[in-house]
Amino acid sequence: MYHYTAIVTCLAVALHFFFALQVARARAVYGVKLPAITGNPDFERIYRIQMNTLEWMPIFLPSLWLFAVYVGDTAAAAVGAIWVIGRIVYFIGYREAVAKRSPGFAIQALACVILWVGAIGGAVWRLAH
Template sequence: MYHLTALVTLLAILVYFYSSILVSRARGTFGVKLPAISGNPDFERVFRAQMNTLEWLPIFLPSLWLFAIYISDGIAAAIGLVWVAGRILYVLGYARAVKDRSLGFAIQALATIALWVGAFGAIVWRLVQG
């Protein structure tokens, strides 16, 4: 069973949901009416943080699950928690200032790379071993 990876998956989705709430709040705060997605730089940073999170989910989630299946549920979940923490730092940092997004982005990117490389390596290893 993959209970730990499932919990991290739900946390990752919660982070995305939270970023959506921040966008909704920013619309009101900065007066950006639907369907607009530009016009106020403060709003645009919040919106881009949400969109970037959405862009990374299809890279992160399959890598997380393949790592869990082929290597370890516990290790996948631990690395996944690093991704969640990085994403939180990214979303909150980007909302403050463009320069404040870098640390969170680097953390989540490295976590994703570790999951992808680990999963890829384990799959190739199993294929080679027969």
């Protein structure tokens, strides 16, 4: 069973939902009416946080689950939790200024690379043995 990986998956989904709520809130605060996605730099940064998270989810989630299958649930959840933390750091930095987004981006990107390499490595290892 992959209980820890399931919990991290739920945390990632909850985080994305939180970011979506932040976009809705920012629309009201900055007066950006639907369907517009531009017009206020503060809104645009919040919007990009949500969209960038969405762009990374198809990389993160399969890698997380394949890592759990081929390497282990606890290790996958630990690296997955680092990804979630990286997204939070990204949110805090990017919300303030574009230049402050890099540390969080680097954390989550490194976590994804570890998950992907572990997943492909584990699959190849099992295939070879």
